[in-house]
Every structure is written in C-alpha cells, then in structure tokens.
Amino acid sequence: MDIRQEIRKLVPAGALGLFGIERTSAEPLGDADLTVLFTDIEDYTGLTDRLGDRAARELVLVHDRIVRAALADTGGREIKHTGDGIMACFASASRAIESALSIQATSHAWTLTSAQPAPLRIAVGMNAGAPIVDGGDLFGTVVNVAARITDCAAGGQVLVSDVVRLLAAGKGFQFRHHGTRCLDGMAEEVPLYEVVWQEDARSADASDERARTAAA
Numbered sequence: 390m391d392i393r394q395e396i397r398k399l400v401p402a403g404a405l406g407l408f409g410i411e412r413t414s415a416e417p418l419g420d421a422d423l424t425v426l427f428t429d430i431e432d433y434t435g436l437t438d439r440l441g442d443r444a445a446r447e448l449v450l451v452h453d454r455i456v457r458a459a460l461a462d463t464g465g466r467e468i469k470h471t472g473d474g475i476m477a478c479f480a481s482a483s484r485a486i487e488s489a490l491s492i493q494a495t496s497h498a499w500t501l502t503s504a505q506p507a508p509l510r511i512a513v514g515m516n517a518g519a520p521i522v523d524g525g526d527l528f529g530t531v532v533n534v535a536a537r538i539t540d541c542a543a544g545g546q547v548l549v550s551d552v553v554r555l556l557a558a559g560k561g562f563q564f565r566h567h568g569t570r571c572l573d574g575m576a577e578e579v580p581l582y583e584v585v586w587q588e589d590a591r592s593a594d595a596s597d598e599r600a601r602t603a604a605a
Contacts, residue, residue, distance in 0.1 A: 423478045424485040424517040424553060425527060425535040426465065428456050428492065431510040431544030433473035440507055448509055449473060455495045456511075463488040468527055474511075474539075478527060482517050482556035489513040489547040490586045497545065497587070510544025517552045537572035538581060547584040554582045 430436070430452055437445040456475045460467055463484045468476045479485040492511055500508040516538060518531035534550060542548040549557075554564050563585040569578045 422517055422519050423480065423527070423531070424482045424515055424556070425520065425532050426477045426479065426485050426489060426513065426515040427471070427474055427536055427539040428452070428477075429471070429474040429512045429514075429539050429542075431512055436507055444506065448505065448507065451499060451503075451505075451509055452496070452511060455499065455509075456492055459488045459491040459495065462491060468525070476527070476532075476536075478520075482515075482553045483560040483562070485515055485517075485553070486547070486549070486557055486560075486562055486584055489515065489584065493545060493547060493586050508544075512539055512542035512544050513547045514539030514542050514549070515547075515553050516550040517556055534572065534579065538579070540573070541567075541570055541581060547586060548581050549584060551580045551582065 430448060433445065433449075436448065440448075452473075453470070453475065456477075457467065459465070460475075460477055463479070464481070465477045465479045465485065465488050468478055470476075477485075477488075479488070492513060496509045496511050500510075503509075514535055514537075516531055516535035518529075520527040520529045520531045522528075538548050538550060548567060549564075564582040565585055567581040567583045569580045571578045
C-alpha cells in the first residue's frame with residue numbers, strides 16, 4: 390500500500406504539508422477543521438529574572454518533555470516551539486482536551502515531586518476551525534484566537550472557545566463558563582470556557598505558594 394497515496398485520498402490538499410507531502414499552494418482546510426492548542430509557561434520572564442537563565446531554561450525543557458509526551462499519547466502534532474510554549478494541532482477537539490488535561494496533571498505531579506525552586510505552571514488555550522496551512526505552519530483567525538485565549542489562561546488552567554466546547558460535547562468533559570472577553574485584535578467578544586480537570590490540585594498549588602511565601 391502506498392501510504393502517501395492513501396493520505397492524499399483522505400486529507401484535503403491544504404493539510405498535506407502537515408504529513409510531509411508536497412502541495413502546490415496554501416489553502417483553507419475546508420471541512421477538515423483542526424483544533425489548535427497553545428501552551429505557555431506562566432510568568433516565564435519573571436521566572437528567568439528570579440531564577441536565572443539556566444534554571445528557567447531547565448523549566449522549559451521539562452515543559453517540552455511533558456507536552457511532547459502528551460501530544461504523542463493523544464495524536465497531536467507539534468507545529469512549532471514558541472520559546473516558552475508549544476503550538477500544536479489535532480484532528481479531534483476531544484483529543485486536544487485530553488492532551489491538555491494530561492499536560493496539567495503531569496506538570497502538577499512534577500511540581501509536587503521536584504526539587505526545583507519554582508513550580509511549573511502551564512497555561513493552555515485552544516480554538517477550532519479551518520486554518521491556512523503553509524510551509525508546515527498554520528495561520529489565520531483560528532490560530533490567532535487560540536493564541537489570545539492562551540493569553541487569558543492562568544498557569545494550571547485550560548481555556549477553550551465555545552467551538553471547542555461544542556465539538557467535545559458528550560465526551561465526559563466538564564466545562565465552566567469563564568466569561569466573555571474582547572480578545573486583542575478581535576472585533577467581537579468571545580465566550581471562554583474553562584475545562585475543569587482537578588480543582589483541588591490547583592487550590593493546593595495556591596496553598597503551597599502561600600506557604601512558601603510566608604516562610605520566606
């Protein structure tokens with residue numbers, strides 16, 4: 390079986406570049422929507438200032454291992470590294486959410502067991518739609534909104550657009566309305582939803598941080 394030929398039959402031409410298959414030009418994916426996910430290390434600039442370049446870089450490397458392992462387990466594809474985060478895409482909104490929850494659970498467990506001087510808190514945001522595929526990268530409103538949603542997320546939080554929430558309906562996820570935000574560069578307000586993954590863990594993070602501050 391010619392696997393590349395089979396992929397050409399199943400995947401719109403605009404998405405072929407994601408599979409390393411040549412195409413003639415960039416084009417919208419049409420019906421083959423993707424869920425775009427961004428991660429971002431909370432307050433990375435502040436961490437670098439407090440911990441120094443080397444320790445902050447170690448946190449990035451841990452982040453990368455955690456995120457890439459989650460992508461591998463859930464069928465996600467890394468598009469690019471953003472310096473203190475990763476941009477990825479999924480063919481399924483529910484798999485993207487599964488990946489985000491895995492990232493949060495693993496980073497939380499790492500923080501509890503690590504001797505590092507600072508916790509690893511990762512913000513995750515996502516949106517779904519038909520991006521432009523060009524040169525192995527993704528562009529367009531879908532990507533821009535996903536990035537802006539990530540900017541709204543705190544470390545340990547997963548925020549999604551209403552589109553992602555609806556696509557993942559009935560898959561067992563719990564969503565909490567996070568308000569309607571006017572995202573930078575967007576003309577219309579966007580309703581945001583938080584994926585509830587382990588509220589007790591996030592509360593414990595806050596308690597631990599307060600305890601460290603009080604002891605300092």
